[in-house]
Amino acid sequence: MDEGQPDGRFIPVARLTALDARGRAVVQVGDTRVALVRVDGQLHALEDTCPHRGGSLHEGDLEGTLLHCPLHAWPFDVRTGLCPWRPDAKVRIYDVLVRGGEILIAASDRVPGR
Numbered sequence: 001m002d003e004g005q006p007d008g009r010f011i012p013v014a015r016l017t018a019l020d021a022r023g024r025a026v027v028q029v030g031d032t033r034v035a036l037v038r039v040d041g042q043l044h045a046l047e048d049t050c051p052h053r054g055g056s057l058h059e060g061d062l063e064g065t066l067l068h069c070p071l072h073a074w075p076f077d078v079r080t081g082l083c084p085w086r087p088d089a090k091v092r093i094y095d096v097l098v099r100g101g102e103i104l105i106a107a108s109d110r111v112p113g114r
């Protein structure tokens with residue numbers, strides 16, 4: 001997990017204790033739902049809403065770094081947001097920092113007024 005100094009893009013979204021037993025959480029950032037997903041000890045943040053029909057990606061099963069949508073199983077790579085099945089399907093990813101038990105993501109542009 002990254003430790004470092006956040007720049008102005010980073011906003012706090014949750015504490016590490018908010019992650020469930022699988023290392024997952026979902027947070028609301030402005031009007032965007034963001035999934036927090038731990039894979040091999042590394043925390044990733046990606047848009048939670050599947051571009052196919054709106055499945056909640058944080059509820060999906062992991063296969064390596066591929067997170068499968070719980071509705072129709074489209075896979076999204078948590079590192080890139082890309083779907084290997086569908087070149088036109090992509091979710092946004094966010095850089096993640098952990099500082100003092102708090103999770104920050106580079107999503108300040110998602111919050112009105114910042």
Ligand code: FES
Pocket residue numbers: 050051052053054055069070071072073074
């Ligand atoms: S809603 Fe995600 S694959 Fe269909």
